[in-house]
Amino acid sequence: MAVNGTIPGPGIECNWGDTVAVIHVTNSMTNGNGTGIHWHGIRQNWTNYEDGVPSVTQCPIAPGDSKTYTWRATAYGSTWYHSHFSLQAWEGVFGPITIHGPASGNYDVDLGHLMLSDWSHQTSFEKYSFAQTQGPPTLDNGLLNGQNVWNNSGTIEGSRWETNVSSGSSYRLRLTNTGIDTHYKFGIDNHTLTVIAMDLVPIVPYTTDVIDINMGQRYDVVVNADQGSGDYWVRAVPQSSCSSNNNTDDIRGILRYDASSTADPTTAPYTKFNNTLCVDEPYASLVPYMSDSPASPSSGGDDLDVTVGAVNDLFKWYISNKTYDVPWENPTLLSIYNNDTTWTDSDHVVELDQVNEYVYFVIETSQGVPHPMHLHGHDFWILATGNTTYDSSVALNTDNPPRRDTVTLPTIGYVVIAFLTDNPGAWLMHCHIGWHTSEGLAMQFVERPSEIGTSGIDDLQSVCDAWDAHVEEADIEQDDSGV
Numbered sequence: 001m002a003v004n005g006t007i008p009g010p011g012i013e014c015n016w017g018d019t020v021a022v023i024h025v026t027n028s029m030t031n032g033n034g035t036g037i038h039w040h041g042i043r044q045n046w047t048n049y050e051d052g053v054p055s056v057t058q059c060p061i062a063p064g065d066s067k068t069y070t071w072r073a074t075a076y077g078s079t080w081y082h083s084h085f086s087l088q089a090w091e092g093v094f095g096p097i098t099i100h101g102p103a104s105g106n107y108d109v110d111l112g113h114l115m116l117s118d119w120s121h122q123t124s125f126e127k128y129s130f131a132q133t134q135g136p137p138t139l140d141n142g143l144l145n146g147q148n149v150w151n152n153s154g155t156i157e158g159s160r161w162e163t164n165v166s167s168g169s170s171y172r173l174r175l176t177n178t179g180i181d182t183h184y185k186f187g188i189d190n191h192t193l194t195v196i197a198m199d200l201v202p203i204v205p206y207t208t209d210v211i212d213i214n215m216g217q218r219y220d221v222v223v224n225a226d227q228g229s230g231d232y233w234v235r236a237v238p239q240s241s242c243s244s245n246n247n248t249d250d251i252r253g254i255l256r257y258d259a260s261s262t263a264d265p266t267t268a269p270y271t272k273f274n275n276t277l278c279v280d281e282p283y284a285s286l287v288p289y290m291s292d293s294p295a296s297p298s299s300g301g302d303d304l305d306v307t308v309g310a311v312n313d314l315f316k317w318y319i320s321n322k323t324y325d326v327p328w329e330n331p332t333l334l335s336i337y338n339n340d341t342t343w344t345d346s347d348h349v350v351e352l353d354q355v356n357e358y359v360y361f362v363i364e365t366s367q368g369v370p371h372p373m374h375l376h377g378h379d380f381w382i383l384a385t386g387n388t389t390y391d392s393s394v395a396l397n398t399d400n401p402p403r404r405d406t407v408t409l410p411t412i413g414y415v416v417i418a419f420l421t422d423n424p425g426a427w428l429m430h431c432h433i434g435w436h437t438s439e440g441l442a443m444q445f446v447e448r449p450s451e452i453g454t455s456g457i458d459d460l461q462s463v464c465d466a467w468d469a470h471v472e473e474a475d476i477e478q479d480d481s482g483v
């Protein structure tokens, strides 16, 4: 699957403050393949109906149907769009978004996005039944901006991603992990990375040789071409404590000082790649450049306990003992428009009625699987995190703590987040591991429902009508959580 014929799809580029109008999404697929495009990390402030999530903010766009999205770029930096329907994102329905604005570090050249994907020769849809019954399958390979090589029984196929630099110049790279189930460490042999942004938040720059990047996260890094000459490996290494891949050591691109060179680099990786833990960058390194601190919560938040269990011998993930399962044809926002706000356990709605107040949530797990947790419609503050059991004596950092939209819940650990209820809407929070999302590791905040209003209702209804008509004539069975 692809957007306009390429993987990654075409980039969307705009300036901070722009209204991105308009993006036409036409579903050219066939029978049963609905779609919906989510603009990851875009705040959608008062534009919940543009969030692109089937079962939450819209029905799937039916084959042959179209939907037009419009949204405002209220933050700046690097992000991406992807399908939020079933496993399509990991078949190639994604692409980069660049929002130009200030940066907290200098650089000479913007090299654009480098999207780190994982890949298998079987489709994600083919692997889903294995994932549901036996756990996460081993993947075959990884891709840098859609490229890599593959040793097909002795024949090397494909080609590597390459980039050229001039000695003495500095380069901005926009990293996104688009994988279905791969935590990457990324680095360039003999070069350092100066990190200037996480997700869509500029940070006080810090320098590292290797960076941890979990699914859904973005980091903007500046690379100084300070080696004079030569060819260097660019490495994305799946971390074996939480990711399984058959090509771990050869997901590589090449950085060249001499564009005419065709030589393979002979450089060696940093030893930091040998640490295979799946963790975020050091908490203390992630200091937002623009200081912003949350106040105390108006009331106690929930404790969200992440667990895995089985239903009919299929893995299901739970948050607070609820596994998310919402029909595509009955999105939350449609229910709100229809004043039908009686929620079931499988809707897993937490209603937030407070206006412009801070809410705190503890997300924790006693199981040995880390999860990249992503919230729609907000950046959240990370008040505390640790790989121990949470207890209420944990000290919370409320002095300009890291804020972003995707955080790693550590294995047998916790993370405490806060956000401001300044954005009426139905906002999904979910694990960005593709298998886990489909297996129910999701919930939704219905924020200030009485103020959501009816903007977008005509569009929502017409997309739902087309989907309902498609369901009537095609025999469609929803075999995942709806997100």
Ligand SMILES: [Cu+2]
Binding pocket: 370, 371, 372, 431, 432, 433, 436, 437, 441
């Ligand atoms: Cu997960």
